[in-house]
Amino acid sequence: MYGTDEIQSISVQAKKIDNLDAAGKKAADVLNSRKQSEFTGKYEVLNLKEIQEGISKMTNIMTMIIGGIGVMNIMLVSVTERAREIGVRKALGATRSKILLQFLIEAVMLTLLGGLIGIGLGYGGAYIVSTFAKWPPLVSWQVVVGGVLFSMRLGIIFGLIPANKAAKLDPIEALRYE
Structure with missing residues (x-):
């Protein structure tokens, strides 16, 4: 889709909403602990709840x-x-x-x-x-x-x-x- 053989994103879902931050951190830690694999790189964790709150604030403004x-x-x-x-x-x-x-x-x-x-x-x-x-x-x-x-x-x-x-x-x- 992006013209590359590299993985662009991985989706992780927490079982409980209270565990969002911990699940994101754990996923990033697992990916960062890999050595010279297809997962090597810089990882950014995007929390959809935070994105939704940001969109809500912009809509309110x-x-x-x-x-x-x-x-x-x-x-x-x-x-x-x-x-x-x-x-x-x-x-x-x-x-x-x-x-x-x-x-x-x-x-x-x-x-x-x-x-x-x-x-x-x-x-x-x-x-x-x-x-x-x-x-x-x-x-x-x-x-x-x-x-x-x-x-x-x-x-x-x-x-x-x-x-x-x-x-x-x-x-x-x-x-x-x-």
Whole structure:
């Protein structure tokens, strides 16, 4: 398949998941102990559980980035649609920082609501799975608080660009906007 007569990989499976590291180490030790055979070489042990965890982390990161970009786009549309409102507020004396704060708070509230809905769906999913699997749902309050704080942080990060755009609007141009 690879155009060579050499062995490219060997698959080893542990009987119990708790023995993964020990099985991998033992397999590498056996191969490394061979002298001048077809198994001589450098060996790397790949644990599929670690690979799966890495893929899961990357998926989570990509999901958060995509969600954050979605929030940013919604907020940018909101700034565009509310240009006259922003112009009126500025004409009546609203400062740049007040406009910035208003849009940041809106972005944080949007992501907070999304985070709470996600936590509710996650808990509901855990409850449904636990009824079929006969396991108690394991949802710790630390994870819930961490999720809420993380979603609020995303609101701040991805709300900065739209909030800054709203704060920088020229009141005269904003009042002309249709």
